[in-house]
Amino acid sequence: MHLFKLIGLLFSSLSVSAADLQDIELFNETYSQIVELKKQARIQEAAELGLDSIGLAERVYAADTKNLANFYSQVTNLNLAQGFYKTSSESVVSIAKRSLALNGQYYGSQSSESIRASTLLLKTIARIDLRGKDLEDLDFIIRDYKSVAGRTIRDTKNIVSEELAEFYLLLSTSQFYTPKTLKKYSSRPAEKYEKVLGKSHYKTMSARLAATRFGSNKSQLRDLISLIPLFGADEASRRLKAAGHLKISTLYLLLDKDEDSLLHNKLAFRIFQELGDEMNPVNGSDYVPVLKANPVYPRRALARKIEGYVILEFTVSKSGSIKDPKILESQPASIFDASALKAALQYKYLPRIVNGEPIDVKGVKTRITFEFFE
16 A cells, blocks of 8 residues: 555645635645655654644534545554554544545545545554553444444445455455454455456455464365466465465474475476575575464462463474474572473474475574463
8 A cells, every 4th residue: 555645745826715715735745745655655754744744624614524534544654654563653543534424525435545534543543552541442442443344344345456355355454353353354365366356366365364264274275276277377466375285285294294395395496496585484584483382381480470481493304304403591499491392393394495305494492481471
C-alpha cells in the first residue's frame, strides 16, 4: 500500500472558496513540507507535522469532504508507517474514525474507499498501547474494534474486491478474536482474491498459504501439499511456493519424518537459488530452531526463587538435531546447567543446505533463561 499519495491536495482559492486565503497558503506550504519529509524518510517528523495540521486542514476543507477524508487517511498512515512498535494515540484513532465517517458519507459504506478506511482504523486501534489499561478500558477497546469490523462486514456482505480481501486478512490475524473466529475469517481473503484476480494469482495463493496455519500438524501438512501444484510460474508465486515447501519441511521435521523434511527443504533451496535470492531463508543468518523444548526449573532453584541463564554452543547436524553441546557461560554457576543441556538436546532446526545438500553447522549458540514468576 502506498502510504502517501499526491492527489491534488495543493489547492488554489477556487477549490476551497470558503477558506481564508492565508489558511490556504499556509496549508499548501505545510503540505509541501510533509511531502518533502516523507521523501527523506523522516516519517516521524512528517507524522507529527500532519497531526499538528489537522485543525488547519479542517478549516481549508470545511466544504470538501473528499479531500479532508483523504488527508485524515494520509496522516493516519504516516503514524502507522513509523513502525510496528509505534503506538496509536487517542488523537490518531479519532482522526482514523473521522476518515471512515467522511469516506462513507462521500463514497458510500460499500465503496473501496470506505473499506480501506475501515482497515486503516482497525490497524490504528490495534496499535493502542494496552499496557497499564484496566479491564474496563480493555473491554472498550475490544468492543470498539469489533464494532468497526462488524459494521464493515454487514455493509459489504455482497461485495467482492481486493480491498475487502485485505480487510479480512487483517481480521484473520487480529489479537482481539478467538482462534475459532480467526479460522472462520482466514478462508475469506482467498475467496475474495480469487473472484477478482483469479485462482492462481500470487495474492490468492498467499492468502491460501496463510490460511493453512490452523489445525493439527497433519492437517496443515495435508493442506499445504495440496497447494504446491497450484502455484504460478511468476517470481512472486515461485517465492511463495518455496515458502510453502519450507512450511512442509518444518511440519515433517516436527513429525519426525526427517527424510521428507529434507526433500522439501532442498526443493525450497533450489527455488530460492534459481531466483538468485541472496536473503535465502533456507540459509539465512538468523538460524533459529523450529522446535524448542521448555527447560525444567530445578527444584532447589525454584524453592529458593533463584533466577539465571545458560549460554550454550552446539552443532546442528545434517538432520537438524543437536550434537556436541557445551556450556559457554552460566549464572549462577552449575545450578541450571543440566536442565539447559537437556532442553537444548530436544531442539530441532531445518538443516542448512549448501550446493543442494545438508551440512553440519558448527558454533550455533543459544541462551536459555530461567525466570521465576509468582
